[in-house]
Amino acid sequence: MTTLRGQWQFDEPLSRHTSWRVGGPARRLYRPADADDLVEFMRGLDPDEPLLWLGLGSNLLVDDAGFPGTVILTQGTLDILERRGNDRVYAEVGVASAKLARFAARHDLTGIEFLAGIPGTLGGALAMNAGAWGGETWSFVRRVWTLDRQGQVHERDAAEYEPAYREVRGPTGEWFLAAELELTPGDGAASLARIRELLDQRAATQPVGQPSCGSVFRNPPGDHAARLIDSLGLKGLRIGGAEVSSIHANFIINRGGATATDIARLIEQIQQTVERHTGIRLMPEVRRIAGEQA
Ligand SMILES: Cc1cc2nc3c(=O)[nH]c(=O)nc-3n(C[C@H](O)[C@H](O)[C@H](O)COP(=O)(O)OP(=O)(O)OC[C@H]3O[C@@H](n4cnc5c(N)ncnc54)[C@H](O)[C@@H]3O)c2cc1C
Ligand SMILES: NC(=O)C1=CN([C@@H]2O[C@H](COP(=O)(O)OP(=O)(O)OC[C@H]3O[C@@H](n4cnc5c(N)ncnc54)[C@H](OP(=O)(O)O)[C@@H]3O)[C@@H](O)[C@H]2O)C=CC1
Ligand SMILES: C=C(O[C@H]1[C@H](O)[C@@H](CO)O[C@H](OP(=O)(O)OP(=O)(O)OC[C@H]2O[C@@H](n3ccc(=O)[nH]c3=O)[C@H](O)[C@@H]2O)[C@@H]1NC(C)=O)C(=O)O
Structure with missing residues (x-):
């Protein structure tokens, strides 16, 4: 019997762990001390316990009733970040996407500048295939390490996953522990300048200082959700x-x-209005949490 080294919180309001600042309490929240501790935690977990892995909570709409199970919080822990060889970076999933982007640039490795303005952790970026300005997380992933409910670690090749727009399909019943990214050696100063430029562009077009979850809806094929919503005069609704x-x-x-x-009622109202006027059913990008997630 191994003693767990992480931190527990009980009836923890998830509004403290989501960028929308909404969401009821989690029955239990566990912040592992490190990856080995998380493996031990999973080995001892009741197989029927509802489980939610949470990074920064920047793409989650957690119900007011909260989460009737255990939340594993990776943000602020699982934070190993290192260069490997000429063109690789290894990172655990609690590393902030913004930190990863700057770390790469400081090591003269280019390609993931777009991650600098995406709030959240590498775990969330992997699960969502986070992207911006033409870049997507999985274009750079070469290997991942995952953990299943039995506490078994798997090392998997990126070829075992099918990334798509804001999603990735792959082995089920596993969560990401770490990833190895392949980047292009280049000019780090230019990469940092590009990061600054993209952050300025974002600040000019998105309400970055106000609590949100970023884009609520996926863009429909050939159009932009924002353009449709705006054209119907829904700003300020x-x-x-x-x-x-x-x-x-x-x-x-x-x-x-x-x-x-x-928020859920506003999402529904936008969907109905857009569908009535354009025939297009907007699909949410944000994930709604009401039960077990895997
Ligand atoms: C202001 C703002 C701007 C944004 N801009 C963008 C943008 O340009 N592009 C973009 O793609 N997104 C954007 N987002 C959305 C969000 O930041 C991304 O989806 C981000 O990658 C989510 O990371 P997170 O750590 O917060 O994930 P969370 O919200 O905590 O989790 C998201 C999903 O990933 C799962 N998950 C988390 N960690 C793991 C793990 N280790 N293993 C398996 N599953 C896991 C969770 O269970 C959940 O289902 C924006 C959000 C905000 C608030
Ligand atoms: N957190 C949120 O809810 C929201 C965040 N955002 C924006 O999303 C982006 C990422 O946010 P988040 O995921 O919270 O990560 P943080 O802003 O906390 O950044 C994570 C890490 O990235 C590095 N970093 C970030 N910004 C800078 C900087 N200007 N100069 C040097 N290093 C920096 C730091 O690493 P180091 O430890 O090496 O210094 C920092 O610890 C930011 O642009 C933020 O403004 C927007 C809306 C909501
Ligand atoms: C913020 C997110 O990702 C963002 C990402 O940051 C940016 C930059 O690459 O491109 C996408 O936004 P987006 O498609 O809305 O891009 P923008 O360039 O802001 O706008 C697209 C079009 O809509 C129009 N537009 C935008 C905002 C608005 O209020 N009204 C409007 O008409 C713009 O004029 C432009 O013609 C991602 N959203 C989706 C759903 O794919 C996120 O996923 O959370």
């Missing part, structure tokens, strides 16, 4: 504390005191 951003129409911001229900 508000339910409770949730409001369609007047800066970017595909962002819903928490104006203070929003509930998950406010």
